[in-house]
Amino acid sequence: MTDTLNQRVLLASRPSGLPTPENFRIAHEPLPVPGEGQLLLQILYLSLDPYMRGRMDDAKSYAKPVDIGGVMEGGTVARVIASRHPDYAVGDLVLSHSGWQSHALSDGDNLRKLDPQAAPLSTALGVLGMPGFTAWAGLLQIGRPAPGQTVVVAAASGAVGSAVGQIARIKGARAVGIAGGADKCAYVREELGFDAVIDHRAPDFAARLAEACPDGVDVYFENVGGKVWDAVFPLLNDFARVPVCGLISQYNALPQAEPGPDRLALVMRDVLKKSLTVRGFIQREFLALRPAFLEEAGQWVREGRLRYREDIVEGLENAPAAFIDLLQGRNFGKLVVKLAD
């Protein structure tokens, strides 16, 4: 173990617009040595998620930005390889938030032990992890679809969107997905069983979406913004709910105003006339519900009712390029970097 170095991906500079490989820097450091009460983790899987783009900016947010020269933030599955902590033994598998690196020290806080028999380890970063919990909590706590109501979600083949639509169906609602390209659409319709799926690249996208929602839209689970919002918004029914968990289309650059009526005024007019709810959230605020989620969603996964797809990239050095692809919708399924077995 003395030969092993800690490989880390650092934030080299803040991106303007879409990140480039130059915004990241790979560094190697000696492995840290756990002190009393600490343990050393070897990272097996690193989750890559759109929210990380926000951490690269120096803007006020609910989370503080990654410092220049700091390790990129992220959720991880890890194995304990040295322990001076009474609750953890070498070989234990844990969910941690260790960031983009091969090894990390921990004082045992904010770890959750994982049972590799219960579900594949990587699912703790996807369908049974933060993205799945985001879908479950946002849909059921904010969206609250009634049976028969219509739920629309974009990035429907992605980690969050795929769970939103399937959970909507499990709860008796109609799920309409939006995805980019024939392969993803086929997967959403055929493998995930959404009631309908629309390709946002289609020239008549908005018209097709309206056709797929003959009774309007009761819940729009917002994770992209931009032209998808523009297509969904006019379809919202009275008392529709819009949980907002992401706006991937505007992370790299804010759209500029176009001549015509102010879009905010148009939206607020409908918010008032239709008694709409627009509600931003992060899964963290629903943390008390995570045990209920793990029980319910774990059962659905075991029964095959909540399916998922992973897009696994090998090697931490490939994380920056994979992340840049993710921001452009080039992944297919939950994007995870595999660092070790």
Next chain:
Amino acid sequence: MTDTLNQRVLLASRPSGLPTPENFRIAHEPLPVPGEGQLLLQILYLSLDPYMRGRMDDAKSYAKPVDIGGVMEGGTVARVIASRHPDYAVGDLVLSHSGWQSHALSDGDNLRKLDPQAAPLSTALGVLGMPGFTAWAGLLQIGRPAPGQTVVVAAASGAVGSAVGQIARIKGARAVGIAGGADKCAYVREELGFDAVIDHRAPDFAARLAEACPDGVDVYFENVGGKVWDAVFPLLNDFARVPVCGLISQYNALPQAEPGPDRLALVMRDVLKKSLTVRGFIQREFLALRPAFLEEAGQWVREGRLRYREDIVEGLENAPAAFIDLLQGRNFGKLVVKLAD
């Protein structure tokens, strides 16, 4: 009674922008005669409210528009002057929704008997009526201010705003009002007891508002939109709630986009980053809570803890001009037309 005519204000044409007197027409018709199960009402008070501007347009809304040639819609306090309905006797006083006219037939549905001893009759259109209920329900069901939190409301000397701030204070929150002109500001601060009040006509309005909200804003009760929204929005705290009951600044004309970042994108970014809730509503959806409101607010009014001011205009023929003034913020207190004693 045979000499009496029913005086009515009809919608003559749909306004473009601010209504003008020409959009209204006064007509006189023979008094209707109640059939079996009906009663004839003489209107004593007519409520004038900003929402009526929306009914003059032919746009999709939660309520259908007034037809051209139809009687303008509105809440009223009336006396029963003839009855063939078992539940109502001549002389009974009722809250009805009879519109801009001196007399109306009713089949007894959607009437509420009023006790003139309990509170002045006109309060059934104001502090103990739709505006008071809008304030109470929107603030307590959607805004939910915790003790010590900051509530901001515009049109703070008006029927809704004045109740919002006072109820916020009764519930232990801090109330910051926005009003136009020194008289209204003095009234809000001194008579209504708001913690602070800002004149939106001040050139440094936004800076003064920020100063009056040193701990940010937890609830923005939105009834105006426009530049007030622009000043309040940056002050919103994480998890702030924005009940939207009106947008008086944009009823007459939608603002046009200005060059720069799209305002909707900016707002949605904060909705996401701050986990904000923006929620349009009409009081009607909370109708089941009206008895609780009447009990609680009635008590506050009797105790002098919930104060109100009325702006009473005499004569139905003056309703159009008073309504046009209302849309420009020229009233001071709840605007009511008195038709008869």
